[in-house]
Amino acid sequence: MVESKLYQQNPIQDQLKPPLSTDLTAPSSFLESTANFPSSSEESPSREEWVFRDNRSLIHSNHELGSSVHSIVFQKAKDSYYWDVNNVQYLDMIGGLHTCHIGHGREEMAQVAYNQMKTMEFAPNIYNYSHSSAIKCAEKLVSITKHEYPSMERVYFTSGGSEAVEASIHLAERYWSLLNNSQTKKKIISFRNCYHGSTFVSSSLNEQVGKDEYGYQNLKGPTDRFSKDSIFLSIDFPHDFIVNSFQKHTQHANNGFFIAEQLENLIKLEGPENIAAFIAEPIQGVNGALEPHKDFFPLARRICDKYGVLLIADEVMTGFGKTGKWFGLSHYGIEPDIVVFGKGVTSGYLPLGGMMLARHLCQVLFKANIEHPFLHEFTFSGHPVCCEIVMKNLEIMFDENLVQRAAVMGTQLKSTLVQRLQGIPHFKEVSGMGFMLGLIFDEHVSAKRIHEELATCYHILVDYSRQNDRVVLITPPFNIHERDLNIFVDSIEQCVRNIVNTQQSTYH
Numbered sequence: 001m002v003e004s005k006l007y008q009q010n011p012i013q014d015q016l017k018p019p020l021s022t023d024l025t026a027p028s029s030f031l032e033s034t035a036n037f038p039s040s041s042e043e044s045p046s047r048e049e050w051v052f053r054d055n056r057s058l059i060h061s062n063h064e065l066g067s068s069v070h071s072i073v074f075q076k077a078k079d080s081y082y083w084d085v086n087n088v089q090y091l092d093m094i095g096g097l098h099t100c101h102i103g104h105g106r107e108e109m110a111q112v113a114y115n116q117m118k119t120m121e122f123a124p125n126i127y128n129y130s131h132s133s134a135i136k137c138a139e140k141l142v143s144i145t146k147h148e149y150p151s152m153e154r155v156y157f158t159s160g161g162s163e164a165v166e167a168s169i170h171l172a173e174r175y176w177s178l179l180n181n182s183q184t185k186k187k188i189i190s191f192r193n194c195y196h197g198s199t200f201v202s203s204s205l206n207e208q209v210g211k212d213e214y215g216y217q218n219l220k221g222p223t224d225r226f227s228k229d230s231i232f233l234s235i236d237f238p239h240d241f242i243v244n245s246f247q248k249h250t251q252h253a254n255n256g257f258f259i260a261e262q263l264e265n266l267i268k269l270e271g272p273e274n275i276a277a278f279i280a281e282p283i284q285g286v287n288g289a290l291e292p293h294k295d296f297f298p299l300a301r302r303i304c305d306k307y308g309v310l311l312i313a314d315e316v317m318t319g320f321g322k323t324g325k326w327f328g329l330s331h332y333g334i335e336p337d338i339v340v341f342g343k344g345v346t347s348g349y350l351p352l353g354g355m356m357l358a359r360h361l362c363q364v365l366f367k368a369n370i371e372h373p374f375l376h377e378f379t380f381s382g383h384p385v386c387c388e389i390v391m392k393n394l395e396i397m398f399d400e401n402l403v404q405r406a407a408v409m410g411t412q413l414k415s416t417l418v419q420r421l422q423g424i425p426h427f428k429e430v431s432g433m434g435f436m437l438g439l440i441f442d443e444h445v446s447a448k449r450i451h452e453e454l455a456t457c458y459h460i461l462v463d464y465s466r467q468n469d470r471v472v473l474i475t476p477p478f479n480i481h482e483r484d485l486n487i488f489v490d491s492i493e494q495c496v497r498n499i500v501n502t503q504q505s506t507y508h
């Protein structure tokens with residue numbers, strides 16, 4: 001166990017405990033069992049009981065049923081910390097689920113929600129009905145976004161990122177059918193190893209492990225992604241680590257240029273008259289904060305313009321400051337036609353996502369007296385309480401200069417991590433920008449194992465890439481204390497060294 005002074009002074013580390021006992025797994029028959037786990041007390045059930053009840057009653061993504069040793073049942077959150085049902089404190093290095101920019105448990109956010117619920121908890125945002133919260137929120141979002149993407153003009157709200165991706169595909173196809181009366185511009189290009197969500201169409205854009213059982217790409221026939229008639233097409237992600245792994249024998253002078261060429265060749269092969277849009281994460285999130293080669297996006301923008309293909313930026317992860325700018329594509333000096341957002345727009349205080357459209361799209365899509373108005377109906381589109389929460393979140397981010405803080409502190413954190421980890425066997429590099437960073441290892445170290453050991457032994461929460469198990473992903477709240485960043489650096493160094501040493505002693 002770690003023993004530096006830093007740890008001894010810190011409340012989190014005061015609670016460092018040996019790894020949780022491994023006998024917490026409920027009996028193998030627990031799934032069938034309807035009996036109640038014997039309760040420690042009516043008012044405060046034990047952690048074991050919560051884990052048992054979780055396994056019995058709740059479905060959550062990527063949950064390894066039957067293995068409870070790494071289960072954490074959260075109960076409270078404040079600033080950059082969570083507490084579990086046993087009151088054990090955890091340092092949150094992933095801002096909830098890459099959502100929380102302003103820190104947890106802020107009184108003023110609760111007050112805003114309370115006030116809006118008393119005034120008007122809900123109102124329809126459909127037909128000619130609208131309400132002031134959604135209108136003000138849309139205006140605010142457009143005005144902020146215009147600093148980096150001056151063409152943005154209108155907002156459509158959803159309840160989360162996947163729905164927003166789905167709506168952006170609908171609008172892209174509708175745009176071409178209204179502009180050119182085109183019935184063929186339907187195909188969508190995305191990156192391999194991308195993540196765009198879990199609804200049916202957004203899943204179809206993904207090509208990641210575990211998703212191959214769901215989404216259109218698994219339907220045979222006209223939607224099969226490997227047939228000429230495929231609707232969902234993909235190109236490689238222009239990161240050296242990815243390109244070099246499949247181009248083992250051919251090194252390209254510039255992988256950005258190489259993949260841009262791949263994009264252009266694919267458009268030409270399929271026929272530009274068949275391609276509606278190219279959708280991309282400016283920095284791949286779930287794949288591990290992977291940055292594209294810096295030349296790729298400027299070239300991709302030119303290729304999209306040349307062939308009449310819309311560029312959709314999926315900024316669900318990168319949006320609202322995580323990369324040290326308000327939006328990720330602005331690092332490359334270009335703007336998209338559609339921006340999709342979610343997560344940090346509310347800091348996770350309530351669910352909301354959406355998309356913003358550039359002026360030239362709006363001029364086609366929202367002309368007066370259009371024969372069939374846009375029909376994409378979500379009951380909770382523009383929910384008034386969620387919209388008020390967005391506005392308060394953005395106000396806090398401005399008042400506390402949080403995007404700039406993410407840029408400055410993120411850069412420092414990145415260079416400290418490089419200094420401390422380089423030289424450790426199997427560590428390769430730190431990717432990402434601002435407070436969206438990925439620690440990349442080679443195939444001999446499992447990122448999932450680091451994620452589990454950090455949570456269990458150090459009480460620190462990080463994420464890992466489900467696609468390749470080689471990247472540990474961190475996205476802390478932007479106002480995280482410097483002291484906690486130091487604790488994180490010390491802990492991850494120690495954790496990785498322990499894992500590598502144990503592996504080496506096992507090999508020898």
Ligand SMILES: Cc1ncc(COP(=O)(O)O)c(C=O)c1O
Binds near residue numbers: 161286
């Ligand atoms: C880039 C990106 N797009 C879309 C989504 C889906 O968003 P949601 O989970 O809010 O539906 C995510 C979620 O992680 C994401 O990272």
